[in-house]
Amino acid sequence: MPVWLDDFLWTYQNVVYALGVNGLLALSMYVVLSVGQLSLGQAAFMGLGAYSSALLTVKLHLPFAIVLPASTIAPLLFALAIGTPTLRLSGVYLAIATIGLGEVLRALYINIDFVGGALGISGIPERAGLVSIYGLLILALLGFWLVGRSAIGRAMEAMREDDVAAATMGVNVARYRLGALLTSAVLAGLAGALSAHISSFIGPNEYGFEPAVTILSYALLGGIGSPFAPVIGAWILTLLPEMLRGFADLRLVFNGVIIVLAVLYLPNGILPWAMRRRAA
Amino acid sequence: MILLQTSALTMRFAGLVAVDAVDLAVDAGSIHALIGPNGAGKTTMFNLISGLLPPTSGAISLDGADITALPAYARAGRGMARSFQNIRIFASMTVLENVLTGLHASIAPGLAAILLRLPRFRRQEIDAVSRARAALDLVGLATRAGDRAAALAYGDQRRLEIARAIAGNPRLLLLDEPAAGMNPAESSALADLIRRIRDAGTTVLLVEHDMGFVMRLADRVTVLNFGRRIADGAPADIRRDPTVITAYLGAKVAARLNAA
Amino acid sequence: MLAQQLTNGVLLGSTYALFALGFTLMFGVLRVVNLTYGFYFTAGAFVALLLTRSYSLPIWAALPAAAVTVGAIAVVLDWLLLARLRRINAPELSSLMVTLGAVLALYAAMTAWLGPDIRRLPAEVLGGEAMIFGPLRITQAQILVLIATAAMVTALLALMRLTPIGLALRAMAENPDAAGLMGIDTGRLAALVSFICGALAGAGGVLIGLNFNAIQPYMGEAMMLRGFVVIIIGGLGDIRGALIAGVLLGIIEVLTAGYISSGLKEAVAFAILVAVLWTRPSGLFGRTQTRRA
Numbered sequence: 001m002p003v004w005l006d007d008f009l010w011t012y013q014n015v016v017y018a019l020g021v022n023g024l025l026a027l028s029m030y031v032v033l034s035v036g037q038l039s040l041g042q043a044a045f046m047g048l049g050a051y052s053s054a055l056l057t058v059k060l061h062l063p064f065a066i067v068l069p070a071s072t073i074a075p076l077l078f079a080l081a082i083g084t085p086t087l088r089l090s091g092v093y094l095a096i097a098t099i100g101l102g103e104v105l106r107a108l109y110i111n112i113d114f115v116g117g118a119l120g121i122s123g124i125p126e127r128a129g130l131v132s133i134y135g136l137l138i139l140a141l142l143g144f145w146l147v148g149r150s151a152i153g154r155a156m157e158a159m160r161e162d163d164v165a166a167a168t169m170g171v172n173v174a175r176y177r178l179g180a181l182l183t184s185a186v187l188a189g190l191a192g193a194l195s196a197h198i199s200s201f202i203g204p205n206e207y208g209f210e211p212a213v214t215i216l217s218y219a220l221l222g223g224i225g226s227p228f229a230p231v232i233g234a235w236i237l238t239l240l241p242e243m244l245r246g247f248a249d250l251r252l253v254f255n256g257v258i259i260v261l262a263v264l265y266l267p268n269g270i271l272p273w274a275m276r277r278r279a280a
Numbered sequence: 281m282i283l284l285q286t287s288a289l290t291m292r293f294a295g296l297v298a299v300d301a302v303d304l305a306v307d308a309g310s311i312h313a314l315i316g317p318n319g320a321g322k323t324t325m326f327n328l329i330s331g332l333l334p335p336t337s338g339a340i341s342l343d344g345a346d347i348t349a350l351p352a353y354a355r356a357g358r359g360m361a362r363s364f365q366n367i368r369i370f371a372s373m374t375v376l377e378n379v380l381t382g383l384h385a386s387i388a389p390g391l392a393a394i395l396l397r398l399p400r401f402r403r404q405e406i407d408a409v410s411r412a413r414a415a416l417d418l419v420g421l422a423t424r425a426g427d428r429a430a431a432l433a434y435g436d437q438r439r440l441e442i443a444r445a446i447a448g449n450p451r452l453l454l455l456d457e458p459a460a461g462m463n464p465a466e467s468s469a470l471a472d473l474i475r476r477i478r479d480a481g482t483t484v485l486l487v488e489h490d491m492g493f494v495m496r497l498a499d500r501v502t503v504l505n506f507g508r509r510i511a512d513g514a515p516a517d518i519r520r521d522p523t524v525i526t527a528y529l530g531a532k533v534a535a536r537l538n539a540a
Numbered sequence: 541m542l543a544q545q546l547t548n549g550v551l552l553g554s555t556y557a558l559f560a561l562g563f564t565l566m567f568g569v570l571r572v573v574n575l576t577y578g579f580y581f582t583a584g585a586f587v588a589l590l591l592t593r594s595y596s597l598p599i600w601a602a603l604p605a606a607a608v609t610v611g612a613i614a615v616v617l618d619w620l621l622l623a624r625l626r627r628i629n630a631p632e633l634s635s636l637m638v639t640l641g642a643v644l645a646l647y648a649a650m651t652a653w654l655g656p657d658i659r660r661l662p663a664e665v666l667g668g669e670a671m672i673f674g675p676l677r678i679t680q681a682q683i684l685v686l687i688a689t690a691a692m693v694t695a696l697l698a699l700m701r702l703t704p705i706g707l708a709l710r711a712m713a714e715n716p717d718a719a720g721l722m723g724i725d726t727g728r729l730a731a732l733v734s735f736i737c738g739a740l741a742g743a744g745g746v747l748i749g750l751n752f753n754a755i756q757p758y759m760g761e762a763m764m765l766r767g768f769v770v771i772i773i774g775g776l777g778d779i780r781g782a783l784i785a786g787v788l789l790g791i792i793e794v795l796t797a798g799y800i801s802s803g804l805k806e807a808v809a810f811a812i813l814v815a816v817l818w819t820r821p822s823g824l825f826g827r828t829q830t831r832r833a
Contacts, residue, residue: 037633038633084818085814085821088821097772097814099765099768100765100806103806104806107803107804107805108803108806108807110803111801111804143395146395146397151383151389154377161370164332164352167331168330169385170357170386171381173353209644209758209761210648220637249648249652252647253644253649253652258641259642259644260642260645262641263625264625
């Protein structure tokens with residue numbers, strides 16, 4: 001590694017890592033929005049991934065190559081339990097059922113001594129790094145890009161516009177919706193495991209209501225025309241508070257206002273590139 | 281041979297019987313029209329047949345197989361396609377992509393093939409594009425393939441909906457008021473198109489208000505009124521059927537016509 | 541012990557019912573999941589705090605004043621956030637997202653301005669000695685909560701059943717397709733419903749503030765989660781269901797806290813929500829049809 005890159009990484013390591021992790025979180029929001037649904041459980045899924053992976057590392061001393069994929073199990077199970085009944089109903093149900101999940105889990109984490117209670121889990125070894133974080137981000141982007149430019153991508157866009165018409169074209173709407181939610185849970189779980197293994201400490205208060213809404217603001221700022229847009233949205237909203245440190249108190253106000261403005265005035269985000277498909 | 285059959289098909293909404301024990305038999309290879317005054321239950325019939333509504337009671341079979349419990353997407357997989365009375369194209373997608381979406385049931389994409397860009401995926405896409413272009417050709421929209429669907433004029437959007445429905449060569453095509461809002465020249469071109477679709481091997485069941493259109497086009501006509509089937513037969517017989525005339529014109533007018 | 545728990549549960553649950561009532565009415569009539577609703581709750585508690593602390597108003601005067609103030613805030617927020625979406629007939633998830641962003645901004649702004657600390661109502665507001673009824677011990681604050689809740693629910697039900705506008709609202713809540721047929725100006729209707737619901741939530745905030753004597757910007761957010769549980773159990777848009785489910789949730793929470801662990805209250809409530817979604821998605825008392833996609 002060249003010296004200048006090494007220096008740069010040493011100085012800005014936290015920011016560089018946060019950009020990658022938040023990019024994954026933005027994609028986990030993107031995949032649900034791109035089938036016309038709204039899940040607000042991303043932060044909760046992330047917390048489940050963070051807690052389960054941290055426990056596997058700290059208590060069972062498992063290698064990271066096992067811990068990382070295992071961190072997706074708990075988020076997947078929760079997504080199945082909530083998604084299966086709600087995705088057959090109107091979109092309001094999934095949103096309502098997931099919005100509280102983070103706060104419910106927070107109350108649980110605080111009250112279970114095995115997971116560290118109010119103190120959280122500390123002493124997590126730093127196992128994640130540039131390769132695992134950006135490798136997964138690039139894989140995820142590539143996967144969404146390839147799926148987006150296929151019959152599945154067309155079906156997803158179609159059901160986002162009109163789920164009834166899509167169903168009469170043979171699109172199994174409920175199955176795609178569940179698939180999107182499970183993918184979202186996997187990505188958020190991975191992001192949680194990665195973040196736990198770069199920060200050495202996780203606490204019960206990091207995965208509640210505020211991060212859930214912040215993740216939504218990433219995707220809405222960028223838009224969902226292509227998988228790159230939400231990632232760039234996440235990067236903007238991660239870098240801005242770094243540059244405007246004086247306004248740290250107002251960061252959440254800003255994220256909330258971004259959502260309001262995006263929904264009211266920029267329904268396609270600031271990056272309204274539609275994905276060009278081969279045939280198009 | 282009967283392609284589509286409904287037996288005692290019934291749909292009750294809170295306090296209202298929209299479709300009341302309707303028996304319908306659509307012959308394979310025919311153009312069959314479903315007519316009736318406003319509120320007769322025609323669109324509800326379509327929603328029941330295409331699987332958008334679960335019937336209160338009764339059965340639906342396609343080519344002899346009971347499909348009453350199948351969800352809409354699975355019926356599409358068995359060769360059923362439809363258009364909507366209020367156009368439901370995917371406005372933000374291109375014209376060609378709309379039609380490609382109509383091929384979803386026959387493409388059956390596998391995730392592995394898509395992610396690895398296997399030869400099978402490429403073959404399927406190329407095949408799908410050529411079938412979609414053929415469908416656009418048939419309805420006369422070939423030159424608009426790359427345009428956004430929202431940019432099409434009303435009549436073209438209706439034709440796009442038909443192209444999207446026929447792209448996968450369905451066995452049964454349901455058309456909900458395809459001639460609505462069309463001038464005589466357009467609706468006569470549409471009648472030609474529907475005949476060509478039938479000649480290519482697709483059975484057509486259509487709901488239509490324009491009586492002249494129906495009488496010229498249909499091989500067989502079923503008449504609904506207040507959710508019940510009141511007549512069924514060849515167009516010429518339906519035109520003379522007193523119950524049908526009464527249903528359409530009201531009892532008084534029918535009596536005056538009879539007297540005259 | 542059990543009798544005391546049940547009494548506390550019913551008292552707590554009646555506040556949940558009051559809160560959920562406005563929420564479900566708003567969904568039923570306006571077809572929006574309005575998440576700023578949780579903020580109305582916080583706002584109600586803070587207005588009451590201001591009136592009783594700085595202006596030494598008695599609580600029976602502060603309660604209606606807070607309700608009216610929050611009702612007005614609700615009308616303004618509805619106009620700012622939702623009027624445009626209604627005009628362009630945006631999908632239902634748009635209104636959910638816009639109010640979600642707004643409520644985060646509002647909570648965060650309040651926290652930045654007033655701090656995250658828990659504030660308390662002046663001691664004299666809470667009343668004196670608790671009263672003893674046989675084995676039951678009931679505080680004066682609890683009695684006020686019960687009377688106020690009963691009065692507001694009765695007033696709302698009377699409005700819904702006896703006045704022409706109330707009957708129209710009820711018809712619309714029960715049959716959304718009827719909305720367009722009623723010929724009521726949607727802007728005025730939205731303002732009216734927002735005011736009623738905002739006032740209900742604001743009053744709920746004052747009453748919960750009295751019950752627990754802990755007022756803090758994010759209190760509406762915790763309440764919102766309970767509101768969701770109540771309206772899912774009761775059925776979205778179902779007024780009677782919200783009343784029953786609210787009281788039920790209050791009892792369940794108090795019993796969970798009393799016999800298992802207070803840290804599991806939220807988890808138990810959430811488990812019930814998921815169980816209802818699996819078994820009775822239209823609510824325990826629901827008759828509304830669920831749509832097939």
